[in-house]
Amino acid sequence: MSKGVISKDEDYSQWFNDLIIKSDMAEYSPVRGCMIIKPYGYSIWEKIQAQLDKMFKETGHQNAYFPLLIPKSFFSKEASHVEGFAKECAVVTHYRLKNDGNGNIVVDEEAKLEEELIIRPTSETIIWNTYRGWIQSYRDLPILVNQWANVMRWEMRTRLFLRTSEFLWQEGHTAHATAEEAVAETEQMLDVYAEFAENWMALPVVKGRKTANERFAGALDTYCIEALMQDGKALQAGTSHFLGQNFAKAFDVKFTTRDNKQDFVWATSWGVSTRLIGALIMAHSDDAGLVLPPKLAPIQVVIVPIYKHPEELDAISEYVKGLTKELRSKDVTVKFDNRDTHRPGAKFAEYELKGVPLRVAIGSRDMQNGTVELARRDTKTKETVQQDGLAAHITALLEEIQTNIYTKASTFRAENTTEVDTYEEFKRMLDEQPGFISAHWDGTSETEQKIKDETKATIRCIPLNNKQEEGKCILTGNPSTQRVLFARAY
Amino acid sequence: MSKGVISKDEDYSQWFNDLIIKSDMAEYSPVRGCMIIKPYGYSIWEKIQAQLDKMFKETGHQNAYFPLLIPKSFFSKEASHVEGFAKECAVVTHYRLKNDGNGNIVVDEEAKLEEELIIRPTSETIIWNTYRGWIQSYRDLPILVNQWANVMRWEMRTRLFLRTSEFLWQEGHTAHATAEEAVAETEQMLDVYAEFAENWMALPVVKGRKTANERFAGALDTYCIEALMQDGKALQAGTSHFLGQNFAKAFDVKFTTRDNKQDFVWATSWGVSTRLIGALIMAHSDDAGLVLPPKLAPIQVVIVPIYKHPEELDAISEYVKGLTKELRSKDVTVKFDNRDTHRPGAKFAEYELKGVPLRVAIGSRDMQNGTVELARRDTKTKETVQQDGLAAHITALLEEIQTNIYTKASTFRAENTTEVDTYEEFKRMLDEQPGFISAHWDGTSETEQKIKDETKATIRCIPLNNKQEEGKCILTGNPSTQRVLFARAY
Structure with a gap:
């Protein structure tokens, strides 16, 4: 055990936090849930950025920059999207401070905004509002844009790198003429993330799709890469969403097709964040400190x-x-x-x-x-x-x-991935040897929710290219055609 | 004249705006005064970033990242600083939206912050509050840190790239054991900016110091590079500030000196922004479009x-x-x-x-x-x-x-830089052949302000290595020892 760092077997959470502080990667700031990324931690982010940016450009993407602040009315246009993010967003209401005459600096109530502005938790709404002006015809498609930016989600429980109120990330937002093309883009970017995780972070990941319960707010389909940490918990390291025509409909983004009809544009979005640094630390480090690839x-x-x-x-x-x-x-x-x-x-x-x-x-x-x-x-x-x-x-x-x-x-990961066939065994594994658990599920949200409520384990993903096999749901005994991957997760 | 772009002699402002829109560099967003930087414009920013970042690292700096939001109390600690920025800052007051039951998304009044948070207009306050924890002894100095970030200043009159409510920039924040070392850093970074402007942007600049009136809020001395645009207006392209011990005192950042005494730490900050892209366009382009180095x-x-x-x-x-x-x-x-x-x-x-x-x-x-x-x-x-x-x-x-x-x-620039010795001539030049005007000034803020009120011309800088010569102030006739550089400015 290194000085000041607790053993990871003794207290994994504390070990993780100690490592970050003692190795000079980051620290908490006085602003609730926000972190200060120190030079040593930031230089890892620079390396992550440089490589991913290269891979994005090699796959035809360009960077752009959209505003930090989103009008509340835009934010509200896609119903399930706002539902997903409304509870945790920072709201700008005023644009001036003043001296109250007694030497106190106070908010100037005369400088109240007509419409409140939201600090972006993600940028689909402001970007799709913009794309309306960029897209008239199929000739304007595809649009392959990425943005490196800070975003804000007012998280209640925060942890350095893994879950902070403000974090740095990239968000790709692409527009396509057909659903097939958009799905292909979604899958391509998942592959880019998986390749980066495995070849650069030295982190094996499972590629899969999320169940309806775990989908991004506004997506038709969410693809993800899932990694296993040393305490047997799963960590979602990147997501790629097929958004269908949801945002095009919410923002009225239509185009003239090759055969001269009008249709709504198809969308994807995909992102990874400074959370990757958390994954990097958790996956490889030991009681003596960080182990960096x-x-x-x-x-x-x-x-x-x-x-x-x-x-x-x-x-x-x-x-x-x-x-x-x-x-x-x-x-x-x-x-x-x-x-x-x-x-x-x-x-x-x-x-x-x-x-x-x-x-x-x-x-x-x-x-x-x-x-x-x-x-x-x-x-x-x-x-x-x-x-x-x-x-x-x-x-x-x-x-x-x-x-x-x-x-x-x-x-x-291999040693901590288990196939189980009964709910008893499932619960026992979660307690005795936590890790990925491959089990049959009847495909309903109710069953998934009940398992989550009882065990805190969620379906991390339905692995891509999953083997089809007959089986019975561990909870209900109802028929199932494939195993899905469960775990407790960060 | 290219299609859709007005001639610059006809309407310089409109020409500038047309160029940016038609060349696909950027556009205004629905959020007041904020812009969308499109891929073509952003790729210029990427090139600017890459080169400057290299130059910063070659001079020993490292990147880090500090929070977007600054507690109002921090922001208020350095008196002249808050004075300078209070009138134009975006204030976060709530952290949640909710559905009001009638299907409207509204601010949740139960989620009001105890203390308002300011979106950083610049980061001296949050950074110096952090440095208190990083600095105990002279051995911890210097700290040479830079941050690439977005900042927000609620400007009333905005122009694409030149003055937008949100902009991208870098801000260097360094901490030193002595005033001499901090001044040397301030000057070094000015040189880096000048070298970048001249060798990369193909933009000749005058290096100089600002008068007290034009100093950064909280600085003891502000150095700048000033460039001349094709309409004869000056544009401040970068600044480097010697902050003395102001922020160290406001945030109680002391250190043990080599001879075992306690002293406050000496500070600098320096920054350039996406404004450089505005300068690049304005300086070189013509009626047919952009001219890029x-x-x-x-x-x-x-x-x-x-x-x-x-x-x-x-x-x-x-x-x-x-x-x-x-x-x-x-x-x-x-x-x-x-x-x-x-x-x-x-x-x-x-x-x-x-x-x-x-x-x-x-x-x-x-x-x-x-x-x-x-x-x-x-x-x-x-x-x-x-x-x-x-x-x-x-x-x-x-x-x-x-x-x-x-x-x-x-x-x-040479053709549009004139020495004048009378106020008549000064005013005539401003109207007939606007450009840099080199003239004597009595050194008082009152005279400077009066000239500004009457002519809209300001002192852009007192050039470094200025020739000393006897003269009389163009306005008051009072004695002066050197010429300063006046111009109308962006």
Whole structure:
């Protein structure tokens, strides 16, 4: 256990919170439920952004920016949408403060807005109101737009990264001429998210569709990627929605089809948020601190000199200069920590806490022997290796670490995914070995709700390409044609 | 004059607005004074961001993210700061909507906040409240943090990009152990802005300091870069503030110095915004449309095929494939516009309007002759050149265009900067040949205010490294030691 971080077996929630605070990723702000993302945490978000943005552009999307504030009347136009978000939105009512004459700054009641404005919890309404002006004909379609933005949902229970009142995210909003094209887009973006989660976050995910109960407010179909955390709870890491013509109808967005008819436009939206950083931490880290996959680590390699006399440091620094240059030319992010205010042991602990994948230690004896000591964060193993060919060895190791972290998470998920056939077994598993539970369900919202009320487990998704098999619902015994994935979730 | 764009001599304001709308950069939103930045406009912002972010990181800064909402009490702590921003801020008072039972969505009065929250117009207050927890000793300094964010100022008169209620910007907030170090940071960031404006935006700027009247609310000293637009008005393109210990005192941010004393921390802040896009448009464009410097153009080269029969297009496309590949390998952004729905002339007009620096047209005769036709947007000149060595020729031309746009703006500024010595002449110049006016001023706020009231001209800045010379104030005749730069401004 690292200093100040509780063991995850003792208190998983506290462990998660401690890790974030101690590793300098983020902290709570004085504004209820909002967080301050500190440079170390933000640099992970920058890496996530850079890669996703690249993938969005490769699939033909462009970025744009829509207003933060949404008039209440727009917000109310799509009935199920407003139903879903009304309970948790921040409302702007005035546009001026004033000095009350006694030196107090107060809201100026004379500057009351005619119509209240909502801070966007998501932007479908303002965007579809805009698309009405952009779309006349099938020639204007598809529109493939994404926005990187902050959004606000007044959550009652908040947790750093996982659920905060304000969070950063991207929201794609696309418009299409046919339902088929919109569904294909929805599925394509789910694939992009899954590829990102698996190849960059080293996080295995299940791709699936949500049940009606768990759908996005205003969607006909919600696709999701679901990941398993180390405490056996599921985490929804990204969603992609097929919105049908709901928003086009609410905002009167019609187009002339190829055969010269009028039709409403088909829509999708899809998003991931700073929640991904929460998933990253929860999935891989241990009691000693963060474990970051090299592809998203702000620092991939840290070099720590071990010395007593300044002259020794000079020789080491000279060598490190060459090594650093070589590593940087291979796009490896390196930090040489030559601070004389901290002892090597303190530095080791710091970078362990911060999840730096690879540590290189070099002392005078190493310099004589032409060696260095390499320590891996993921396996906590050390080895002494030759300086000759070190840069190539390091890049290979970073790839190995990326793979190993993924494999470990994959194995964990496999060990914690169980098929059950009775409700007794279902409840017992949830208590004794929580994880994904694959079980038959009769397809009704009532059954789903009852299971949720009794066990706190929800249907995370109906996996795509699910095997069809005859079975009986664990609760009602009614016939079922496929298993669905249950879990308690974040 | 391009279709739908008025001539800039006829109505400069309307020309500016038309250009933005017709070139598909942005449009107004239904939310008062807020804009929608469309993909073409946003891609310029992405290029601005990418380059500035690189320059910030090269000077040791890291990004972070602070909350959108600021408690009113924080906002009020620094007296002159709240004085400056109170009149134009959006206030959040409630956190929930509800259905009133008659099907209307209304604000839920039971969900009223105990303390109102302000949407950040700038983040000094929330950030300095946070820095109190980050800084104990001189060892924690400097803190060099930047944030990319949206901010909101409830402006009464808005113009696309130049002045909108919500805008995108970056705000740097640094903390230092000494005044000298903070001043050096303020000046360094001004230099970064000036370098960016000149080398990337092709926009010559004057670096200077603001007078007390024009300082940022809460600053001891405001540095700025000022540019001249084609209508002879000045535009403030970036500011860098030395905040002294004002915010440290307001938020009680103290540190232990090297000699073990307690002192308040020294602060700077600096920012540029989407306003830069307005400056870019205003400085270089003409009646035919945008003129974009190649370094910030979303498309640097557009290739238009000229053909009658599809077989001709096949041969042209084959050649273009190779050219495009070669140009991309040299980091040139190329678009091949092979749409069969538009005629070449329509395409030429479109890319002229959008300010694409270089157009390549290729027909069957060119294919036979081994040539292409190159058209420059900046000079509106055309030349027929050999296909041999074309990629190298294009990259050289792009550099030449970048330089030429800068030189043109520089010449314009030189021709519209005048030294005057009497108030008569001052007023006459403002009416007859508006531009920068270099004149003596007695150094008092009263004189400055009177000149502003009478002529609408303000002191844009006291240029850095100003020549010292004896003179008399144009208004009062009182003695002065240096000229300052006046202009009417955006």
